[in-house]
Amino acid sequence: MTNPYAIETNDLTKYYGTSAAVDHLNLKIPYGSIYGLLGRNGAGKSTTIRMLLNFARPTCGTCSIAGCDSQQLTPELLTKIGYINEGHKLYGSMKIKEIQQYQAAFFPDTWNSKLFDEMIDFFELSKNKKIKKLSNGQRAQVSLALTLAPDPEILIMDDPTLGLDVVVRRQFLEGMIKLIQRKGRTILFSSHILSDVERVADHIAIIDQGRLRADCTTEEFRSAVRKLIIHFDNTPPQEMNIPGLLHHRCNEHIIEAILIAPPEDALNQWCKDNNANIHSEVEMSLEDQFIEYTITPTKRHLFSWDKY
Amino acid sequence: MNKYTAIIQKELKYIIPLTIITILVFATLNYSSGKGHFSNNHYIQKQTDRFITLDDSPHSGFKFKNNKLSSGILEYLGLPAIYLIECFSSLAIILALIQFWLPSFRGYWKFTLHRPVKRQTIIILYLATTIITLFLTNGICWTLLCNYMDTQTLIPVENYIILIGWKFGLIPLICYTTISLIGLIQKISQIAKIPIVLAALIILAFINQFNAQTILLIIIFLIMTLPLAIYRFTTNEY
Numbered sequence: 001m002t003n004p005y006a007i008e009t010n011d012l013t014k015y016y017g018t019s020a021a022v023d024h025l026n027l028k029i030p031y032g033s034i035y036g037l038l039g040r041n042g043a044g045k046s047t048t049i050r051m052l053l054n055f056a057r058p059t060c061g062t063c064s065i066a067g068c069d070s071q072q073l074t075p076e077l078l079t080k081i082g083y084i085n086e087g088h089k090l091y092g093s094m095k096i097k098e099i100q101q102y103q104a105a106f107f108p109d110t111w112n113s114k115l116f117d118e119m120i121d122f123f124e125l126s127k128n129k130k131i132k133k134l135s136n137g138q139r140a141q142v143s144l145a146l147t148l149a150p151d152p153e154i155l156i157m158d159d160p161t162l163g164l165d166v167v168v169r170r171q172f173l174e175g176m177i178k179l180i181q182r183k184g185r186t187i188l189f190s191s192h193i194l195s196d197v198e199r200v201a202d203h204i205a206i207i208d209q210g211r212l213r214a215d216c217t218t219e220e221f222r223s224a225v226r227k228l229i230i231h232f233d234n235t236p237p238q239e240m241n242i243p244g245l246l247h248h249r250c251n252e253h254i255i256e257a258i259l260i261a262p263p264e265d266a267l268n269q270w271c272k273d274n275n276a277n278i279h280s281e282v283e284m285s286l287e288d289q290f291i292e293y294t295i296t297p298t299k300r301h302l303f304s305w306d307k308y
Numbered sequence: 309m310n311k312y313t314a315i316i317q318k319e320l321k322y323i324i325p326l327t328i329i330t331i332l333v334f335a336t337l338n339y340s341s342g343k344g345h346f347s348n349n350h351y352i353q354k355q356t357d358r359f360i361t362l363d364d365s366p367h368s369g370f371k372f373k374n375n376k377l378s379s380g381i382l383e384y385l386g387l388p389a390i391y392l393i394e395c396f397s398s399l400a401i402i403l404a405l406i407q408f409w410l411p412s413f414r415g416y417w418k419f420t421l422h423r424p425v426k427r428q429t430i431i432i433l434y435l436a437t438t439i440i441t442l443f444l445t446n447g448i449c450w451t452l453l454c455n456y457m458d459t460q461t462l463i464p465v466e467n468y469i470i471l472i473g474w475k476f477g478l479i480p481l482i483c484y485t486t487i488s489l490i491g492l493i494q495k496i497s498q499i500a501k502i503p504i505v506l507a508a509l510i511i512l513a514f515i516n517q518f519n520a521q522t523i524l525l526i527i528i529f530l531i532m533t534l535p536l537a538i539y540r541f542t543t544n545e546y
Contacts, residue, residue, distance in 0.1 A: 050545070050546070053418075053422060055418060055421070055545060055546040056545040056546075057545065075424035075425055075426060076424065078422070078423065078424040078425075079424040081422075083418070083422045085415075085418040085419060085422075087415060089414060089415040089416040089418065089419055090416060090419055091318070091416060091419070092414065093321075093322065094318075101309065101314075102314050102317075102318060103423075105309045105310060105311050105313070105314035106311045106314065106423045106424055106425065107424070108310070
């Protein structure tokens, strides 16, 4: 394999008018990895996925899947790329068995009818039911079965668990994990549900206002973003130049500091120089870390409900 | 079933029922409103004789009769021709809306497009399936109607009247390509109105001046709009 990356973007940029939806995004997703694409609403996750699958054209920069430019994806290559769209939009007028036959016609060599049937049975769906009669969660299950049955080598999903209840979400994730367990499969998925990402992804990429803010393993991110409660003997200094400081909240002699991978030695030295000591470290979930990491500077305090 | 027949089958699954409904409506309209027309084809015969010589007629063009606008077709071919155009143009518009507008509203373009087949192939199959169905059913309906009228009276229906009905099949095609193209122009701006205006003008010209020039105009319009629709479909963002 000459190209080690299943998915690659180079300075990928997309402008809508004068605003950048995606701004010089550089992502390199190796084969066999499970990448969680995180970001707030409007961060550029869906636009990135749309450009990867040639549903949108980049303003500048390039993106490729399996070494092939996204704008030149061939039918042969498309047989290897599974895609689950946001909202699981399928043909409402078709029955499950009809959409199965329709989908199977496009994958004569790779379609696994047994897998599809087993998944539909597992989800307790009747094949005679029309797609438009299915709930959002059931449609997601059909969508997953339709996407996994051709045995894709690369799976791209745009917020696949959005709007699903916990049980369906769990089933959906288990379906994903089954796919992951097959050797060499690559998954890129965007999500708002951080617990899902934590459960499945081995890498995360955080996009904020179209820019890549973080691209690392989930473990690295979990250990890098820390919230420390620092106690000062005197008044805290005006200029808070703590090593690795992202932002902080001050409360008289105590500050709550969000730090990114602070070097322990430098942090201890800073505390010593400023008559401070680390009171405690607050344990954060991935969701807490994500919020602290991506929150805009003007929104770092809570909305003042007391006034109303 | 291969991928091409899968696409055609998917399209025919709703085109056929809608076409059958259209044929039934066309037959019902003709039967309920025009027993006279069915049984008096000599009237149509007589009028079509005038109709085909319309180029030389001093009465060509729209005429006002009792202060009401009277079109060439209504004047010369009677209600069956109007019903034919109305029914199949309505069907054409509905099919264009289902094919190119509904996926945008319901958001399933991505499911349609993300499959191992070129976008050009998808749209060419969509357009070909619909155009062939529309044109054939329009012509067959008219031929059957003429045959029916032929059996009802002593005066035979001439072949050129049958041919006129087949030529009327071009009007639904204009409606279909126009609505399809507008559906594919994503930014509904002033430019999107151009095909509608052009199509309306051509249809009016066709009804008013049924001659070789207007047929040529229709063919030029179709030759212009079809590649444009294919181009928009393949280059659009979804």
